[in-house]
Amino acid sequence: MPPKLSPEVEELAAHFRACGLSDQRATETARSKGAPAARALVDLARLRDNPLDDKQNALVLQIAKDGQGLNDDARLYLVDAIRAGRILKSDQVAAAIKFLAATPPPVDDKAFDETCGVGFTITPDELDRRVRAYVAEHDAEVRKTGWTGFSKTSGLMRQADALRWVNPLELKAAAEAVFEELFGKKEDAKAKAQAAADKAKKEAKAPKASTSASPAAGAASAGAAESPDDMFAHGWLSRLHKPGGNEQKIPERMKEHLQWTGGKVFTRFPPEPNGFLHIGHSKAIAVNFGYAKYHKGHCYLRYDDTNPEAEEQIYFDKILENVRWLGYEPYAVTHSSDHFERLYDLAVLLIKKGLAYTSDDSAEEISAQRGGKEHGPRHDSKDRTKPIAQSLSEFAAMRAGAYKPGEMVLRMKQDMQSSNPTMWDIIAYRVLGKPHHRTGTEWCIYPTYDFTHCLCDSFENISHSLCTTEFIAARTAYEWLCDALEVYKPRQSEYGRLTLEGAITSKRKLLKLVKEGHVDGWDDPRLYTLVALKRRGVPPAAVISFVSNLGVSTQGSLVQLSRFEQTVRSHLEMTTPRLNLVLRPIRVTLTNLPSDFSLTVDKPLHPKDPSMGNISVPFSRELYIDADDFRTEASADFFRLAPGATVGLLHVPRPVTYVSHEVDPSTGAVTHIECRYEADATAAVPAGFKPRGWIHWVSARAGDAVPVREARLFQRLFKSDNPGALSDAQYLADLNPASKEVVRGAVVEKAVWHVVRESLARAKEVVELRQAEAAKNGTEAPPSVDGVEVVRFQANRVAYFCLDADSKLDEGNEGGEIVLNLIASLKEDKGKKA
Structure with missing residues (x-):
């Protein structure tokens, strides 16, 4: 702790x-x-x-x-x-x-x-103009590096006076658009650079290869800065010691360590299995697993299971599932409890060295020795000079169950006059008297985190013990204990933790939300636990991208929620197919078409990715449009359907014109709209007419529209930016009562079944590839950790959605009940009119 x-x-x-x-x-x-x-x-x-x-x-x-x-x-x-x-x-x-x-x-x-940029605003057109002016001014440098120098160029752009106060994400998007015009797609440039790098690498291995780096290799290296690995190649993580660079009290320990590791990087992700992982843990996972992977090393998943009072099997299961969901496979899954016997033996050795003692001091007495509430002078325990033999005897009695909780502890004999509280004879073992999920009733005493953590790092030959900055002071005790026991001493390095705006990460506060019914469980999509993000349909690659783009330093940060959402949105933009979803349907009849009219409309599943293919959807006399796309009175600022208006239907050859509408006399709600399809030679709208507004639709003919049992729309769970800083009473009062809206009666075009089938098939292929890789490496084959949330799509003009776990799909994935979760809203288009 x-x-x-x-x-x-x-x-x-x-x-x-x-x-x-x-x-x-x-x-x-x-x-x-x-x-x-x-x-x-x-x-x-x-x-x-x-x-x-x-x-x-x-x-x-x-x-x-x-x-x-x-x-x-x-x-x-x-x-x-x-x-x-x-x-x-x-x-x-x-x-x-x-x-x-x-x-x-x-x-x-x-x-x-x-x-100072107070109140700064800029239109998309002006932003585009300024970016192009910057690129033109630095034409030689930009063309020299192309996409490989994009990070550097965009970074310098942000320093230019004309672009200094532009939102970084908007600036990046504008700069990418200009670069794509100049150099083609970024992915193509990366592939070309990688091919050049591979060729250079192959040539370097040839007997007569030159030792100088080729321009192609340099270009590939520059391009690597655009990948998630950038945080390991640059910044704080790039400056960590090399394996073998952590000094030892006994040099022989390092020789043994390097002989065991072969000079490879070994890290560990060591969560306590007493709760569900949250967004902050994604950084720890990405740092520990990613650092090891980047250096071709290994990372353990080690459960810090030394407190059986708070541990439950579901936490163990979900932690491993979360790690695998994020795309990582542990080198081995271990437990602190694997080493209970060895830890006990080392505690005995510490006593024999005169560096630990048993004490029956109460918690109040130990606090007083530390200066108490008045922060007075510190003093030694009466037991500090106890004979070694007595401490050995009492410690054995602790193990044998002779003491109740609180009656006896084992304390390390450190330095009570140190300025560091972790050196004030902290507790190594305590009596809990609780059975352990793995060892049963074999133990009634359990080691503390301060005693266990560094020694398990040592046992597992960890080369880089990476943790967050609240453990900086604990490093002194960490190193003291390894040196005192003359074991291999890993080096602990600390980085700033990730806190996301609007997110609660306190396990105690999260538990209160769940138990009191303020949310619908640990995986409620409004939370920022990893199981909740998964259920909401957030792609794991987007989570890793978010962490990578933040970088790693020693500074903690409260990151804007909008930054996370934009990362998710950017990922979904290029990876999800497009479908028409009508959340609040109103029936529209095209009165000038025959009742059996049918037209097949071909459209791409993604306008920018032909590889996703095309789909054919039916267009009929009866349609559904969204209630938000119709007003009973026309106005100058409303360009969708209204009396007197003509609008376009997405992907339909000709527009439709309003004729009349009906309302429910009791509620005033519009129940039916009649329109004219402007397709014949006598149409009032000329052939070259371009409507001012376009709306989405779904055919209302029997079998064409798939009903959605529920569409769940989410907003922020809390009203303030940092609810975690509020007291217990305040954070509950800060809950947003409008954070969840359930819409019933929505319809989606039947191409959704194609998307369901293809999405589940791709997810299965990924699992099979990982299992094949595991078989090749002789490691455990990871099971599928995905559910129906892998079915994601962009609802045109609405938002990004995924299937919720409450959906019930029929065998063959061509029918059943659909429940949708909102993943993220569409990026706001500042140029879009009402």
């Missing part, structure tokens, strides 16, 4: 929390070197009297760190700008500090806003 805070740090953290900082940010800030500057600024701004939210406080902390050269008036001006919502992002703070440092008072608000 993370170490306890010193009295001074805890007092400072409490002060920061009172100013609106989240628990995590308050603790990290109190521990940091910049704590005095942060304290001075929050006091100057009187944030305790008028707190900001955690996201705003992150910007205030940036001022405290980078704006120390500003006077108090300038810093207060900037804090007020944050409070007023004028300054919203980190790069705006950086620009503001630079502006205020160079500008004498009083501050010119207009100049400040312009320089």
Whole structure:
């Protein structure tokens, strides 16, 4: 577990929390070197009297760190700008500090806003113009590197004054469009670069090959920065030590380690099986499994199962399923409990070395030894000088069940005067008296995380023990214990954790939501557990892409939900077929067509990916359109169907014109619309007519429309950005009552059965490929971890959807009940009219 805070740090953290900082940010800030500057600024701004939210406080902390050269008036001006919502992002703070440092008072608000991007907006056309102007200005450099230099070019674009405040995702999309015009599709360029790299690699192996790198190899290397592996090739992870680079107290241990590993990277993902994994764990999975894979090493899945009171089999099962869902296969699945006997023997050895002792001190007494609530001076336990023989005898009695929980513990003899709380004689073993899911009643004492974790890393010859920054202080105790027992000592390295805006990751708070019925289970699509993301239809590749694009550093971050959603949307854009789904149908009759009229409309499943193929859909006299696409009164800003209007039907040769409509007299709801199909020579609409609006539709002829039992639409579960920072009462009050809408009566075109069949077949092929790979490598064959959520499609003009697990498909996948989950809305088109 993370170490306890010193009295001074805890007092400072409490002060920061009172100013609106989240628990995590308050603790990290109190521990940091910049704590005095942060304290001075929050006091100057009187944030305790008028707190900001955690996201705003992150910007205030940036001022405290980078704006120390500003006077108090300038810093207060900037804090007020944050409070007023004028300054919203980190790069705006950086620009503001630079502006205020160079500008004498009083501050010119207009100049400040312009320089710092306050209220910045840009139209798609203007964005396109500015991107093209930048590319033209840097034509030589852009053409020299092409797609392989896209990351560098787009990064430099963001620094240009004309593009500095553009949304990064919108800028990237605009730049990609220009690059595609210049250099063709990105995928084709990558394939060409890879082929050149493979050729260069083959030539390098030839006896007379040149040792200098070829231009082709350099181009391929540059292109690699565009892949998910970029986070391992650059940044914090690229600077980690090489295998064998972690110094040892006893050099012989390293020789043994390298002999066992063969110099390969070995990592581990070590979750506690006491809850469901969430979006934050996806980063740990991607970092540990991905780092090992990138370096052609191995990663264990190790369950930290040392607390039988909180562990359940479903957690073990779902953790492995989540890892496999994200595309990784463990080198081996292990448990801390595999080593219970060996851990016990090492605890005995620690006692014999005079570095551990048994103690019957109560929890209150141990707290007092650590300074207590008053944060007073620390002192040793009365048991610290106990004879080794007595501790050995009492530890054996602990194992034999002679003590009840709380009556006796084993503590490590470390350094009570250290400034690091993890060195204050922390507990190594405690009595729980509970049966274990794997060892039954064999043990009644269990090792703590602090004793177990580093030793299991040692047993498994982990070369890189990667964890999040809340364990920085624990590294001292980690290394102390390995050295004390003279075992191989892995190196622990810490990176910043991932926190997603609007997501709850506390297992305790999640459990409360589930048990009290605020959500529909751990896999409720409104949650950000991995089982929930899976059920919602979020592609696992999109999750990995999201983590990879964030990069890895030592800084924790609260990531905007919109950034995650855009990553998902970008992935779905090029991987999902298009279908017509009418959520709230209104029947339309084309009165000038005969009752048996039938026209087959051919259309692509994806307009940009011919490989998905085409489908034929029926177009008949009777149609369904969405209620949102009709208004009973025409208006200048509404370009869909209304009295007097003519609209296009997607993929249909000719438009339709309004004739009349009927309403339910009791409710006023429109029940039927009559239109004219403008196809004959006497049509009022000329042949070259282009309608101002286009709508989607589904044939209403018997058998043409597939009913949808339910379409489930989701919004954010919480109203605030950081519900995890709220108290138990506050976070429940923060629930969004409109977070789930169930729509009944929707219809989808019958081509959905084609999509169902093809999607399930592709998923089966992926499983078979992974099983074949496992057979080739002699490893466990992973089972299928996918369900019907692999059936994903874009509902034209509506959103992205997937099949929910509540769907009931008939054998052969050509019938049954369909239940849909909204995955993500369509990307907002700023140029689209109503």
